[in-house]
Every structure is written in C-alpha cells, then in structure tokens.
Amino acid sequence: MNASGWRRHLTGYAFISPFIIGFLAFTLIPVAASLYLSFTDYDLFSRPRWVGLDNFADLFFRDSKFWQSVKVTFIYVVFSVPLRLAFALFIAMLLNVSTRGIGLYRTLLYLPSIIGGSVAVAIMWRNLFGDQGIINLLLTAVGLDAVRWFGNPTAALWMLIMLAVWQFGSSMLIFLAGLKNIPATYYEAASVDGAGPVRRFFRITLPLLSPVILFNTIMQTIAAFITFIPAYIITKGEGGPLDGTLLYSLYLFRKGFVFYHMGDASAMAWMLLLVVAILTAVLFATSKFWVHYESKGGQ
C-alpha cells in the first residue's frame, strides 16, 4: 500500500477514534468483565472468588424473587409494548388528516412522551393512583369499587403498564411520518374498487407501515425490558407490593447496589443481554414474513 493510502486509512481512524476508544473502555471491556464476574462471588470490597455456575444455579433454583422479577417483566413487556404501539397507530391515523390545528394536537399528544421518563412524572403518577387519587375518584364516580393500587401486586403492575402506554407520543410521530409516505392514490384506487375502511387498513396501511412497525417493536421491546425509573420511583425502590412491580432491571440494581451481590447482578445482566439479542434476532428473522418492502413491487 502506498503512502497516500495509509494516510487515508489513518485519517478515517483518527475521526472515528473517539468512538473506538469509548467502545473499548466503556462497552467491550465492561461487557467481558461482566461475563467474568457472573462466574464469581464479588461484593466490591474483597477480591472476586470463582464459583463457576453457582450464581446461575442460585438464581434458577433457589431464588424465587428472580422468577418473580422475570414473570413481572414478561407481563409488563407483553402488555405495554403492543398496547402502546396500537394506541400510537390509532392516534397517528386519527391525526393523519389535513385540517387546522392538527399541529397543535400533535404537539399536545406528544408531550407525555417527552416528560414521561422524568422523576416528576413518576411522582405525579404515584399520586394519581393513590388511595384518594383521581383515578379512584373516577372509578367510584362511575359506580366501580376503588382499587388499592399500592396494596395489590397486579394493580400496581398495571399502573406501570398504563404509564408506559400513556407515553405513546414518539411512536405516534414515527407512525405519522410513515403514514404520510403512503401515496393517497393507493387509497383512492382501493375505494374505487369497493374496499371499505377496514379492508383498506389491513391491505394498504398495515403492510406499507410494516417496516416502521418492525423498527418500533424492536426498540420498544428492548426499552421495556430495561425499564427502571418508573418502578424505582413509584414503589420507592422496593418493587412492592409483594414484589408485584419488581421489574428485572430493578431487581438487578438491588442485587448489585443494595445487597452488593455483584456476581449475581452480572449473571442477571448477561441473561438480559442474551434475551435482548435473541429477541432482536427473532424479530429480524421473522420480519420477512410480515414486513413489506416497497421495492418488491407491492405483492
């Protein structure tokens, strides 16, 4: 290779070097270290002690809280992601018209998603669902029984799911951008052929939007798996009542930084990584069956 070739490669690496250094120092080495720590007993103060697969065996066979956190997280993901996406798509279709004030609606409906991750909103949510909160006032006003949201594990988890669904705004914006890319002529042609709104939705909107839906599903599923702040704030870091909101990330955090079982925490982190990787792979692998790409000629 000649001198100018070397220079070209070096210039390239010079520009991306911040990323490479950061990746090695703050990602690759920590990920590897976390794998090593998952096979050790380590409390931050004494040296890590090799214990082989003991951490995994403990979590799997002797730690009922571990399974509880897996169960709770699974329910949280399975309900919050589809509900939020369906909600986002519904609102996006509602807003995909041209009329005055549409920009204002879009802004207002997007606001919850911008503030949703903050401690302030978690505090607000906590108080909405309190024993004397608005939600219970509303329930009793329509003749239902008040729910003890902080006394019932299932109700508490649904409180978190509702918080997640409430933050539908960013998915809504992505869907809106996707909907705007569907040519109006498709709908006109379908209407001429006698297709009703339901048929148009399933035959035109959904297939043409499927790449966007795939992208959203992957990102939101991962985000849901690692949800931390709402559970941490709303239940004051305990994951109660009766571990009903002990999301996986919260339990991992407690293992590591409340009980100082760094080995267990690392083992849990690696299992999370594997689940996220498998899920992403499955979503991508199955996407060819349900994602429609325009370039294929619209079959």
Next chain:
Amino acid sequence: MRIKTFKWTLYHLFVAAFSFLMLYPVIWLVMSSFKPSNLIFVTADSLLPDPWIWENYVTGWKGIGGHTFGTFIKNSLVLVVLGTVGAVLSSAVVAFGFARLQFFGRNFWFAIMMMTLMLPYEVVMVPQYILFSELGWLNTILPIVVPAYFGHAFFIFLLVQFIRSIPTELDEAATIDGCGKFRLFTRIILPLVVPALATATIFSFYWRWEDLLGPVLYLNRPSQYPVSLALKMFLDNETVSNWGAMFAMSVVSLIPVFILFFLCQKYIVEGISTSGLKA
C-alpha cells in the same frame, strides 16, 4: 357541505377532548402545586385551587439537607451542559468519519456502533462502577460526564444520515482548493449539519436532565444532587406529607423541559420521525 362541516366539528371536539384527557394528569399536577398540602387530595376532583397559594414554591425551594433547589438546578445544569457539549461534538467528529471517509474496516465499525444501540446499560453497569471506583471517581461528576466525550451511538447515526444527504460536490470542490479533511469537516460540513446538531443537543438535554441512574450510582452527597435525585429524596421523605412542596418542585423540574419543547418543536419532530430518537 353542511354535513362535512358537522363531521369536522365532531372530529375537532373528539380530538381536543382526547388531548385534554391525556394532558389532564399534567394539568392536575401544576394546579395542585398551588393548593395547600392538606387540600390537594381532599379537592382532587376540582382543578382550580381555592385558595390559590404560592407557599409550596417557597417551602419547596428551601430544598433538603441545607441545600436549596437552586443548588440542585445548578448541579443539573453542569451535568447537562458538560455532557451535551461532549456528546454532540464527539458524535459529529465520528459521524463525519463514517459518512465521508473511505477506510479499511469502516463498515465493520459502523455495524459495531449500531449494535451498541441495542445494548442494555445494565450489562455494563457493574463493571463501569468498578472501573470508576478504581479510578477514584466516585462522588464526582466524572463517571457521568466523561463517557459522553466518546460519541453517542444514536447521535452518530442521526448525523451520519444527515451528512450523507449533503451533496459530495461540495467536498470535491473544497478538496481541489487544497482543503484537508479536518478543514473540510470544520469549514464545510459542520455548518451544514447545524439542524441535526440542534436535534442531538435537545435530546441530549432531555436525557441528561432526567437521568436518575447515573446520579444514584455515583453522587452520594446532597450538595452534588441534580434535580432528579433531589426530587427522589423529596419523595422518600413523603411521610411528612408536604405534597404541595413536592408537587411544586416537580413542576419546577419540568419548566425547562416545557420551554425547550415548545421552542424546538421542529427539531424534536424531525429527530423522532427520521431516526427514531426517543425522549
């Protein structure tokens, strides 16, 4: 024509009512912050405070542990500004490399970068904590700020897409005029990507302003607390049932977020719809 007008009126009524319903919790939070603490839940069904009071803001501002809320806001701003400057500038440099330079292994590193987008923070949390404690960085802002200076995958991705949309004729003309790569980046490309830099800055602001896990892990002295952690402390002392003050400071913590939101609509919508940035 009549029927059409009627349909639109119905549409606006429905969407406006729905928007109000979705924002009701936030409005309720703001209004409750002006109610006396002992009336917040007694009068939870009425939105308007009666009497309308400011005391919650006065007591809330006094803060906790002898530090006023002014200290917490200052701490938050330091974290936000230092982190954002680092993340946006370093991401721009890296993005230029990926988008405009040809070099061996470029696609490999780009794929690695996209993979880090999917990596849960939990996986690196424990080793990073050990690393930073070995470096003696506990109880400093360094563990939160320094990693920002090595590029942020989402911002790099956003900027790469943006730079690729700029015609390469500009680069060629500049190169013929004897412009080196670094000058090409600072003089030609950087000014053209200002909109994308703005989008990245806004999102970085949001993420860092709201960040709780970093401060929980690394900052243990109340004098160092950012707003998010101070609010959590408020909540942990909730037994005193000074809800009014807690609500008031929650509102204060949201004010910068609201201001930025309404001022920078265009960039936020752009960032979300083009690259799926999420607040």
